[in-house]
Amino acid sequence: MEIVAEHNSESPSEGRRGTVVLVIDGLGRGGAERLLALYAPAIRALGYRAIVVTLQVRDGNAEAEKLRAAGIAVRHVELTKLRNVTELRKVIACIREPKPSVIHTHLEAATVVGGIASAVLRVPAVTTLHTLEHPTGINRASFRLWVLRLLLTHIYDRVLCLSDTIADEAREHGLRRAPLVTLPNGILPPESLDDRCTVRKRLRAELGISEGALVVVTVAVLRPPKGVDRLLAAMSYVLASVPDAILLVVGDGSEREQLEQQTRDQGIAHRVVFTGFREDVYDLLRSSDLFVLPTLWDTLPTVVIEAMFASLPIVASRVGGIPDMVEHGVQGALVPPGDVPALASAILGMLTDARRRETIGLAALRRAETDFSLSIQVQKLADLYDEVIAGVRPPS
Known part of the structure; x- marks a missing residue:
């Protein structure tokens, strides 16, 4: 038909x-x-x-x-x-x-x-x-x-x-x-009617996240190649050093139930928020402090560009076209795919240094405006x- x-x-x-x-x-x-x-x-x-x-x-x-x-x-x-x-x-x-x-x-x-x-x-x-x-x-x-x-x-x-x-x-x-x-x-990142501080306050209140929490966000269709299970494993290490951190998982898919069970098994369910599919992805990025993409394979993931336009520092797997988007140490940090300790270390390196996050986030924005408009x-x-x-x- x-x-x-x-x-x-x-x-x-x-x-x-x-x-x-x-x-x-x-x-x-x-x-x-x-x-x-x-x-x-x-x-x-x-x-x-x-x-x-x-x-x-x-x-x-x-x-x-x-x-x-x-x-x-x-x-x-x-x-x-x-x-x-x-x-x-x-x-x-x-x-x-x-x-x-x-x-x-x-x-x-x-x-x-x-x-x-x-x-x-x-x-x-x-x-x-x-x-x-x-x-x-x-x-x-x-x-x-x-x-x-x-x-x-x-x-x-x-x-x-x-x-x-x-x-x-x-x-x-x-x-x-x-x-x-x-x-x-x-x-073309969507324009928000509200400034970043207003968006951050509104969405954090909606999701039950305190304003002072450090929010790590990932956006993905929840299926095995996206490596979200590795990110959850890394968060156990992260939370041991930064106990007020929150992981925001934006997206849905066949693996969601299994991933939610993984957070319970690891004892970190209270620090992980699964949002499901959302239309306001850009505002969720602007409400966060760090973007992480633990994918095991990808070409040129659009969500990385969206995160760069949101002035977020990036932690991502060194696979596919990602190294052509993110220069290690300039717009973010790149780690071997599937390497949980390396992923945790890169996340901690960003969360524990606010000035570094700001500098790298601005570099990410400049790169997005120049090359991914x-x-x-x-x-x-x-x-x-x-x-x-x-x-x-x-x-x-």
């Missing part, structure tokens, strides 16, 4: 540069989905007609409402399996209907479908590489990844990597001949669309 929600009005310049169809697996609450909800209206403002096509419903496709409110068309065509030819034809027909100048895909299923659509419709295609899986053994998953690499290498006109580190790793794992281009994410990155993306539509080959 196809559900179509068209925008109600068009800006005078919309479509003058062409039509981009943005294809994504779903519009749930993940980082890629939130970014698309930011980028589509910004792309439209630069002269492209933007249409979003989703293949699955995730978390009720919560980000779809933001797109509709911004006047962006959202079309849903259910794709239960990539090998379902009937459903695949419906998706390609949906992509064909607005006569796209370029197709831009996000996440794995959409990248496979978009690559096939590009070949069938003879329309240039771009994809953003949000994750990078490596085949292990010979099985259905490894075959799927082989097909994906084939499309990325031979069909896509540009494969956008979120950092130079991710681009280098992609080359090392079978994408040496793919048209890789580095283009970091950019965000939405306006700068969207302009680069629109220029890249112009290139692929004109048939310009990628730099070698």
Whole structure:
């Protein structure tokens, strides 16, 4: 079944540069989905007609409402399996209907479908590489990844990597001949009606946190690769030295119940607050003292940029594109992934030195404003669309 929600009005310049169809697996609450909800209206403002096509419903496709409110068309065509030819034809027909100048895909299923659509419709295609899986053994998953690499290498006109580190790793794992281009994410932090002190006081009162407590915050979908269990383990060490510290866990997911049980087993449940999904993430960051991302793997996590815009010092795993965002000792501290003692030590180093937190937080803000501004990155993306539509080959 196809559900179509068209925008109600068009800006005078919309479509003058062409039509981009943005294809994504779903519009749930993940980082890629939130970014698309930011980028589509910004792309439209630069002269492209933007249409979003989703293949699955995730978390009720919560980000779809933001797109509709911004006047962006959202079309849903259910794709239960990539090998379902009937459903695949419906998706390609949906992509064909607005006569796209370029197709831009996000996440794995959409990248496979978009690559096939590009070949069938003879329309240039771009994809953003949000994750990078490596085949292990010979099985259905490894075959799927082989097909994906084939499309990325031979069909896509540009494969956008979120950092130079991710681009280098992609080359090392079978994408040496793919048209890789580095283009970091950019965000537009929401404006708050209240100043930081007011927000801090209000949210801490709501969550039952004293104004004087040192708050460590993490934001993640609660699933194993995010490493939140390691952060909880590290907090036992932290609380032994800073007993008034609080850990704020923002997000939800399949691992939440297990993580809550872990806090009880460790005897730290009274110092950990699980908020579930929140729309006011930026204000929660501004109400905290330190941001921690203990992820075991990531590319260029958007939430790190949000924390930098909130002037927070960062403690994060040295994985993926994170070292391209956070310079150790300048915008934060980087630790080996999964290393609980190192994580605890880095957190303590920040919590016990207020002046250091302030200095590093300001450096993080300056870096975010310089390198991760939405306006700068969207302009680069629109220029890249112009290139692929004109048939310009990628730099070698």
